[in-house]
Amino acid sequence: MARSIEACGASSQGVWSDHSLRVCSCARRPPATVASETRRPGRNDMRRMHGPALIRIAVWLAALGTTIAAPAMAQTTTGSIAGIVTDNTKAALPGATVTIRQVETAQSRVIVTDGSGRYRAPALEPGHYNITVELSGFRTAEFSNISLSVGEHAAVDVQLELGGVTERVVVNADAAVVKTKESSIAGLVDQQQIRELPLNGRDFSQLTLLQLGVTASPSTPQAVDRGMGTQVSVAGARPNQISFQVDGADVNTQGNGSPGSAAGGMLGVDTVREFQVLVNNYSAEYGRSSGGIVVAVTRSGTNELSGSAFEFGRDSKFDSRTYFDDPTKPIPPLERNQFGGTLGGPIVRDNTFFFGSYEGLRQTQGLTTIANVPNEATRARADLSAATRPYLLLYPQANGPQSGATAQYIQQVVNPTRENLAVGKLDQNFSAAHSLSLKYAFDKAQVDQPQPIPYWTADTRTKSQNVVGEYKWVLSATLLNDVKVAWNQAFERTASLENRDFAANLLFIPGTRFGTINVTGLNPIGPDTGSPTFVDLKSLQIMDNLTWTRGSHSIKAGVSDTHYxxxxxxxFNFGGVYAFTSVENFVLNRTNTFEAQAPGSSTPRRWRQDLIGLYAQDDWSAARNVTVNLGVRYEFITEPHEVDGKSSALPDLQSSNFVTGGDIFKNPSFRNIAPRTGFAWNITGDGRNVVHGGAGLFFEPILSNIYRAYGNRTPPFYNAINPSNPPFPNPPTSGSSSLLRLDLVDYNLKNPYRVQYNVSFQRELWGRTTATVGYIGA
Structure with missing residues (x-):
């Protein structure tokens, strides 16, 4: 007897080709006699179990000591302004006082240029800035309204002219549009693009598709446990290899795809200030994913009280019929309303600011659905099997065109959608050196979608909550500290609601529910085989990011711990799934396969895991026109732990002895050291012609999106029914003839990784327009 084993794992090259690896082996004993073994931890086991916890404690003790000695800047949601102050002979001017003042909040940062005339102001909030440069014997230079975006390292070089300090030279200018300090490939979507570009459904995440190297992934389903948002691929990576951050906090859902609500997108066009898409070879301060990073920043209040209100409406009065709509019936109804507003301003001028927003969605959308069902001739066949007759006759009677043994069943259905988003943010500036920010976001959505076979409705609900607290401490012009704590919840649930009752004798497995029948040529009849499902993913993040500016070096270091x-x-196939390869085989009761969740299987799980990252990054100004980026990141996971002990592994595929209560795989992440390097060469020295290049190693952490499905379906806590030549409609549910399928996580799986590299040339043209040509690869 052959036994099919499915094991989740990564390929030896590191990038998995699928989430499963099929291995066939000869069963030495029937599956019904498979034994389970509960290991009692001995000395070695205790060392293995407590090692990650001890590592986490050591990491945070080291981080605390480092924080006291050398505080630093935030890594994801801020920018920096840097440059060189010279005289009209291009000689460096040390000792010049540089004052950088944010226009919106009047917050200032004062820096004195070093011996080489350099200055640098990290950890600046996105916004507009005025820069004043003063030095005895020279005229004071002023640069006004310089725009700074998230993740931007703006270069503003200053040339002072001889004269008195009271004489001023005022320049209305902006930072160079060509990036002269970074080697990574990244794209920015600013607040003007977010507010003014047309968006279907006001889903701001669609704007990621405007960036270099970002493409849509229409074959990736928007579904619970996959990601409900707009699915994209960044530089050829899989959609589930992308990290989404809002205000520096991880907001990825269980499936690790693009996050979104049940309505299929991310609301907040009027809430998000801007966002950046990191495409290739980003610095060591970024981890969590090997494919790309999307970083969004929430708006803040300013010294000006301002607000907005909006309402967008659509209805079927302006619609035309689709190809599938019945010309004899009214156009399917559509009523869509999106409404909301924002309000922000000062509580205490120059010190305390607030911002709040709300957006609601109410939609009633009519659709025409078409299902292939048995035609009248098939329903009336004299040789129709007595076993399959009651199931075949359950199909609704056709009311559309016929084709062979089938015909179409056409109906109009209505999908109601409801969503609410609320965001509140408070910013407090205690002084020029100390500031605090708190943000809370809440989103809840529900969609009910009737199915083409009208006996079931797919009910999908999502709820997300996000709390972010950030404290910044500027010790001096060269020492800064940023501590961030975030809590995130991503709840997703889907269920197939029955719109009618089914007789108990129609159930394939007593005490469950009406199962599903898949017939080639017909629409499936039955509930969604993956429902009911819910995932309630919560995470607690603690992050500390540090920077030290010394001479030509800007050195950053940081540590983070995310507890999932x-x-x-x-x-999984609750109630059972029968498959027939044709309508003829269905009529004559010739089954192909049957799969089901065995009675007594336990499906609830409570997984716990940590992702810990440490990094160091040096952005070195090797020359006035050359910047070298050097970094290294070390990121590892702890082994997944199931709180109730419902974890199981089969380290030896040739054995039938399962090990329960321990690790479901051998942790491969402790060697995940990822070096990264790059350069930016300002060829002509004026910031108009720049060559960028770099390469780096990026690991994909093994989180629940990789192991969850298979880790939840391992004996002895879960058994799958997959008999050969299954009888219809009463399959065997116990004994060796029923258990021919086994799902496992590969115990010796490899850690996925990507090697990223790029080279490009960027040229400033006219009207702040740039042209870029380059190559990116992985």
């Missing part, structure tokens, strides 16, 4: 709490219950 993943509570879930995911059914």
């Amino acid at each position: 709490m993943n509570d879930q219950d995911s059914s």
Whole structure:
């Protein structure tokens, strides 16, 4: 007897080709006699179990000591302004006082140029800045309204002219549009683009598709446990290899795809200030994903009280019929309203600011659905099997065109959608050196979608909450500290609601529910085989990021710990799934396969895991026109832990002895050291012609999106029914003849990784327009 084993794992090259690896082996004993073994931790086991916890404690003790000695800047949601102050002979001017003042909040940073005339102001909030440069014997230079975006390292070089300090030279200018300090490939979507570009459904994440190297992934489903948002690929990476951050906090959902609500997008066009897409070879301060990073920043209040209100409406009065709509019936109804507003301003001028927003969505959308069902001739066949007759006759009677043994069943359905988003933010500036920011975001959505076979409705609900607290401490012009604590919840649930009752004798497995029948040529009849499912992923993040500016070096270091709490219950073929390869085989009761969740299987799981990252990054100004980026990141996971002990592994595929209560795989991440390097060469020295290049190693952490599905379906806590030549409609549910499928996580799986590299040339043209030509690869 052959036994099919499915194991989740990565290929030896590191980038998995699929989430499964099929291995066939000869069973030495029938699956019904498979034994389970509960290991009692001995000395070695205790060392293995407590090692990650000890490492985390050591990491944070080291981080605390480092924080006291050398505080630093935030890594993801701010920018910096840097440059060189010279005289009219291009000689460096040390000792010049540089004052950088944010226009919106009047916050100032004062810096004195070093012996080489350099200055640098890191950890600046996105916004507009005025720069004043003063030095005895020279005229004071002023640069006004310089725009700074998230993640931007703006270069503003200053040339002072001889004269008195009271004489002023005022320049209305902006920072160079060509990036002269970074080697990474990244794209920015600013607030003007977010507010003014047309967006279907006001889903701001669609704007990622405007960036270099970002393409849509229409074949990736928007679904619970996959990601409900607009699915994209960054530089050829899989959609589930992208990290989404809002205000520096991880907002990825369980499936690790693009996050979104049940409505299929991310609301907040009027809430998000701007966002950046990091495409290739980003610095060592970024981890969590090997494919790309999307960093969004929430708006803040300013010294000016301002607000907005909006309402967008659509209805079917302006619609035309689709090809599939019945010409004899009214156009399917559509009523869509999106409404909301924002309000922000000062509580205490120059010190305390608030911002709040709300957006609501109410939609009633009519659709025409078409299902292939048995035609009248098939329903009336004299040789129709007595076993399949009651199931075949469950199909609704056709009311559309016929084709062979089938015909179409056409109906109009209505999908109601409801969503609410609320965001509140408070910013407090205690002094020029100390500031605090708190933000809370809440989103809840529900969509009910009737199915083409009208006996079931797909009910999908999502709820997300996000709290971010950030404290910044500027010790001096060269020492800064940024501590961030974030809590995130991403709740997703889907269920197939029955719109009618089914007789108990129609159930394939007693005590469950009506199962599913897949017939080639017909629409499936039955509930979604992956429902009911819910995933309640919560995470607690603690981050400390440090910077030290000394001479030509800007050295950053940081540590982060994300604790994941993943509570879930995911059914797999609950009630059973029969498959027939044709309508003829269905009529004559010739089954192909049957799969089901065995009675007594337990599907709820409570996984716990940590992702810990440390990095160091040096952005070295090797010359006035050359910047070298050098970094290294070390990021590792702890082994997943199931709180109730419902974890199981089969380290030896030739054995039938499962090990329960321990690790489901051998942790491969402790060697995940990822070096990264790059350069930016300002060829002509004026910031108009720049060559960028770089390469780096990027690891994909093994989180629940990789191991969850298979880790939840391992004996003895879960058994799958997959008999050969299954009888219809009463399959075997116990004994060796029923258990021919086994799902596993590969115990010796490899850690996925990507090697990224790029080279490009960027040239400033006219009207602040740039042209870029280059190559990126992975």
